[in-house]
Amino acid sequence: MTELAKEAGITVRTLRFYRERKLLPPPRRQGRIAWYGEHHLARLRTISALLERGHTLNGIAELAEAFDHGRDVGELLGFDAPSEEIPVRLSPEELADHFAGEVTPENLATALELGYLGTDGGEIVHVSRRLLDVSSAMVREGIPLAAVLEAGRRVREHADALAEIFTELVAAHASPEDVQRLRPLAKSVVEAELSMALDRRLAAGQNTEPDEEKKAGSGG
Structure with a gap:
């Protein structure tokens, strides 16, 4: 324990306090000897980094619990499922840097529930570089x-429905093996339709502005 505290740059008293608050996983025990590994040191460094970023110990404890109960990334990605998305490995402090001040236990739980985040040992994995960046x-x-x-949750519902339309179309007129080959065509259709839908929304908003200004002007 003394060596671990020294490597982490904290006191033994602080280390014991973290253990009592369940911020640190229990050591592996062999008789009366407690063994601490690299993942314990990584967790201590993460705690220090999050404290420096303004997180409270209570918040860090809730985040740690969410990480410890998160789904394994292999379960989320599916090793045999083809994908164009590139997963990104992150430390908890790197995740905090991406969303400064917004990585709350509630948001983390939502991201884990949606399957955006998974765990792999002591690391967090975001399933899509593009979604992370956006x-x-x-x-x-x-x-x-x-x-x-919340918007991602709603988009997911519509995306699942669109994927079902495309796979049913291919199944009715081609072979299941053609789904992957024709995938770019489906993406192009969705992208074009979304672009035109945004155009219609923007045009509708511009057309209503003069009427609203007239109403405001006639009120005097």
Whole structure:
């Protein structure tokens, strides 16, 4: 325990306090000897990093519990399932840096539930580099992470429905093996339709502005 505390740059008293608060996993015991490994040191360094970023010990304890009960990344990705998405390995402090001040236990639980995040030993894995980059960019633009995650939940429902339409179309007119080959075509259709839908939304918003201004002007 003394060596672990020294390597982590903390006192033995602080280390015992972290153990009592269940911020640190229990050591492997062999008789009366307690063995601490690299994952314990990594957890202590993570605690220090999160404290420096303004997280409280209670918040860190809740985050640690969520990490410890998160689904294994292999379960989320499926080793045999083809994918164009690139997973990203993150430490807890790197995740905190991506979403400064927004990595709350509630948001973390939502991300784990949606399957955006998985665990692999002491590391966190985000299942998609593109989703990570887009969601962190939205947070930097001032959109709360909770709202981004809720939007992701709604998009997921529509995306599943679109995927079902495409696979049914291929199944009816081609072989199941053609799904992967024709996948880019499905993505192009969805991207084009979304682009046109955004155009319609923006045009509708612009068309309503003059009417609203007239109503406001006639009120005097």
